[in-house]
Amino acid sequence: MLCLSGSWGGLELNTVRFAGWMRERGWPVQLITLPDSPIAARATEVELDVVVLRNSWKAADIPAAGRLAKILRDFGTRALIVTRNGDLGMAVLCKTLWHPTLRLVYQQHMQLGLAKRGLVHTLRYRALDAWLAPLQQPGPRGPGKTRLPADRLHVVPLGIELEKFAHVSLTQAQARTQLNLVLPPEAVLLGLIGRFDEGKGQAFVVEALAKLRGHYPQLHLLFVGESTRNEGNDYRETVLARVQELGLADAVHVRGFTLQPEVAYRALDISITASTNETYGMVTIEAMATGLPVVASATGGSLEIVDDGRTGLLFPLGDEAAFSGTIVRLLGAPELAQRLGEQAKAVALATYSHHQQCELTEKVLYALVKP
Numbered sequence: 001m002l003c004l005s006g007s008w009g010g011l012e013l014n015t016v017r018f019a020g021w022m023r024e025r026g027w028p029v030q031l032i033t034l035p036d037s038p039i040a041a042r043a044t045e046v047e048l049d050v051v052v053l054r055n056s057w058k059a060a061d062i063p064a065a066g067r068l069a070k071i072l073r074d075f076g077t078r079a080l081i082v083t084r085n086g087d088l089g090m091a092v093l094c095k096t097l098w099h100p101t102l103r104l105v106y107q108q109h110m111q112l113g114l115a116k117r118g119l120v121h122t123l124r125y126r127a128l129d130a131w132l133a134p135l136q137q138p139g140p141r142g143p144g145k146t147r148l149p150a151d152r153l154h155v156v157p158l159g160i161e162l163e164k165f166a167h168v169s170l171t172q173a174q175a176r177t178q179l180n181l182v183l184p185p186e187a188v189l190l191g192l193i194g195r196f197d198e199g200k201g202q203a204f205v206v207e208a209l210a211k212l213r214g215h216y217p218q219l220h221l222l223f224v225g226e227s228t229r230n231e232g233n234d235y236r237e238t239v240l241a242r243v244q245e246l247g248l249a250d251a252v253h254v255r256g257f258t259l260q261p262e263v264a265y266r267a268l269d270i271s272i273t274a275s276t277n278e279t280y281g282m283v284t285i286e287a288m289a290t291g292l293p294v295v296a297s298a299t300g301g302s303l304e305i306v307d308d309g310r311t312g313l314l315f316p317l318g319d320e321a322a323f324s325g326t327i328v329r330l331l332g333a334p335e336l337a338q339r340l341g342e343q344a345k346a347v348a349l350a351t352y353s354h355h356q357q358c359e360l361t362e363k364v365l366y367a368l369v370k371p
Contacts (some may be wrong), residue, residue, distance in 0.1 A: 001018070001019050001029065001030070001031050001032065001080070001081045001082075001083065002032045002068070002080055002081070002082045002083070002087050003032075003033055003082075003083045003084050003087065004032075004033060004034050004053065004054075004086070005033070005034065005037065005039060005084050007038070007228060007231075008038035008229045008257075009228065009229070010194075010282050010283075011083060012038060012039050013042075014282065015039065015083045016031070016042050016046065016048070018083075018107070018354075018357070018358075019043065020046055020048060021159070021357075022358060025358055025362070029048065031043045031048050031049065031050050032050075032051050032052075032053050032068070034054065037052075038229065040052060051071050053071065055087075058089065058090070059088075059090055059093075060089070066098055068090065069097075069098035069099045072094070072099060073099070079105060079129075079368060079369055080095075081105045081106075081107050081361075082104070082106050082107065083109055084110075085106075085108075085110055088124055088125075088128075092104065092124050095127060103129045104128050104129050104130075105130045105364065105368070106128050106132065108131065108132060108134060109158070111300060121146065122146070122147045125147065125148045126147070126148070126149065128148070128152060129152065130153075130368060131148055131154065132155075132360075132361065133153060133154070133155050134155075134158045134280045135155065135157065135301055136155055154360070156357055156360040156364070157351060157356065157357060158357060159352060159353055159354030159358065160282065160285055160286060160348075162289045162348060162349055166290070166291070166345060166348075166349060168265075168266045168290070170263065171266075172266060175263050175266035176267045181222070181267060186218045188216075188269045189221070189267060189268050189269050190205075190209070190219060190221045190222070190271075190327070191265070191268040191270070191271055192224075192274060193224045193261055193271070193286070194224075194225050194275075195225040195226055195227065195257075196223070196227045196228070196233075196239065197227075199275055199276045200225075201272075201274025202239045202274075204274050204318070204323075205272055205274050205323075206221070206239060206248065207320065208320050208323050209248060209251065210246040210247075211320075212324050213251060216328070219251065219327075220251050221248075221252045221253065222252075222253045222254075222264065222267065222268065223252070223253070224255045224256070224257070224261065224264045225256070225257055226257045240254065261283075261286060262286075262290065265286060265287055265290040268287075268290075269292075269337075270293055270294075270327065271283075271290075271294050271295070272294075272295050272296070273294065273295070273296035273297065274296075274297050274323070275297060275300065276299065276317060277299055277300045278297075278299065278300040279301055281300070281301045281305050284296055284306065285305060285352045288311060288312070288344035288345060288348035289345060289348040290341075291344070291345040292341050292344070293312060293336075293337040293338075293340040293341045293344070294313070294344060295314075295323065296312055296313075296314055296315075297314070297315060297316075297317045298316055310343055311344035311347050312340055313330070
């Protein structure tokens with residue numbers, strides 16, 4: 001597996017998790033990443049086989065592609081799974097120049113954004129043996145997106161260890177105590193789990209909360225996450241400064257990144273996904289598996305993951321009034337909140353298990369490397 005990222009977010013965390021799951025299933029797995037990166041540190045902690053590689057010239061780094069080829073040959077690699085779009089160029093160079101028998105698989109985590117139908121992208125994607133898309137839409141075969149051959153696309157939902165979210169032994173009160181949250185008995189706790197980033201929507205939620213608390217003072221808000229690695233703390237500091245300006249210091253609670261997010265979800269009453277363009281929405285699925293009602297912006301992967309009115313409530317992106325309306329609706333109809341949570345949990349458990357992700361990926365790999 002290849003992920004040359006110096007950041008630490010959902011993509012990086014899921015790369016390490018998936019490598020560990022495949023190792024548990026008996027696969028010889030080697031994780032190739034940057035030296036001194038959070039991925040390298042976490043993978044070493046869980047005793048994965050880690051090799052480090054630098055690619056200073058990014059996609060055009062021919063020497064690094066040669067070093068990658070040697071790493072793969074030394075390990076006896078037959079299939080390389082690339083989890084970061086930015087590493088595809090070098091991986092294709094490696095295959096084209098030094099390792100033509102290598103099976104190259106892209107495990108998509110991020111959205112494509114603009115269409116990529118130019119010559120460079122077309123040649124790059126056609127060097128792939130398989131593309132694992134987490135959802136049906138949006139995907140590389142969407143209207144005008146890429147020229148990827150149809151037979152190389154496989155829908156493989158990114159998996160989660162759902163059991164730890166579905167079967168948390170803590171009560172809500174115990175979870176809040178563990179997070180050092182001191183809340184009044186009548187408090188309703190909203191939560192947004194994820195790194196501080198403009199695309200995640202923390203600022204949007206703070207502005208909406210300020211208005212909502214004028215009529216619903218029982219509302220509190222929990223943020224769990226750190227700033228995006230290597231991008232500074234400006235956004236986080238701006239959000240927290242705004243919390244002070246709006247007089248929300250006693251109502252907005254901030255906790256750092258945790259390897260036990262299930263505790264945070266258990267503490268919540270309502271989970272929020274306010275992202276401007278969430279590719280997939282691991283946090284949405286985690287909240288669903290916990291049995292929480294989910295309120296999500298109607299964009300990106302949320303449109304496919306959240307069935308509006310059945311497994312959660314959607315609101316138009318950036319529409320503060322509509323967002324507030326969904327919160328008010330849940331506050332006034334606790335039976336709706338409970339029903340949404342129960343239905344969301346059932347769907348999450350049936351669709352997004354990490355066992356299923358591994359099985360579907362194995363099916364693709366066996367087809368690629370069969371004698």
